Amino acid sequence: MTRCALLAFTGSLLATAPAYAESRPAENVIRDLSSALLSRDAARALKLFDLVNGGYAYSFEGTLMTGQKFETWLRQDILGTGRVFIIDEISARGTELHVEATYGIGRPQSKRFYLFRLSENGRIVEWRISHSPGMR
Numbered sequence: 001m002t003r004c005a006l007l008a009f010t011g012s013l014l015a016t017a018p019a020y021a022e023s024r025p026a027e028n029v030i031r032d033l034s035s036a037l038l039s040r041d042a043a044r045a046l047k048l049f050d051l052v053n054g055g056y057a058y059s060f061e062g063t064l065m066t067g068q069k070f071e072t073w074l075r076q077d078i079l080g081t082g083r084v085f086i087i088d089e090i091s092a093r094g095t096e097l098h099v100e101a102t103y104g105i106g107r108p109q110s111k112r113f114y115l116f117r118l119s120e121n122g123r124i125v126e127w128r129i130s131h132s133p134g135m136r
Helices: 003-023 026-038 042-046 067-079
Strands: 055-057 083-093 096-105 110-118 124-130
Touching: 026 042, 026 083, 026 096, 026 110, 042 067, 055 067, 067 083
Parallel strands: 055 124
Antiparallel strands: 083 096, 096 110, 110 124
8 A cells, every 4th residue: 555545544534533433332432441541642542531521530429520630630640650451341231331440550450340421422421430349
């Protein structure tokens, strides 16, 4: 494939990315997040979130941290420290995903449990984190 053909092909893939994001299964959003975290790609990870309404909490009942606090947390506390998030199991219930993952800094170390909620357009609006499987 020539360089021009490769650039044209790549451009056509990028042009379809938003449509793909809205039509893909919910589980793939979480797999994409895991991949972005492993590659420490902040821009790719942040594109998966509703940055206006979305956020995280360190418990299943806690108040979500949103907006700039969320973005700073993701960039500094997660990506900046080399945290990894290896998916062990995903269970989808509509736009709610229950995830068991092995988590750690630099390498997988301990089991964590996560609850994700997605918006209608497939963006993450909640990322709740726990050390125990209290979501079930």
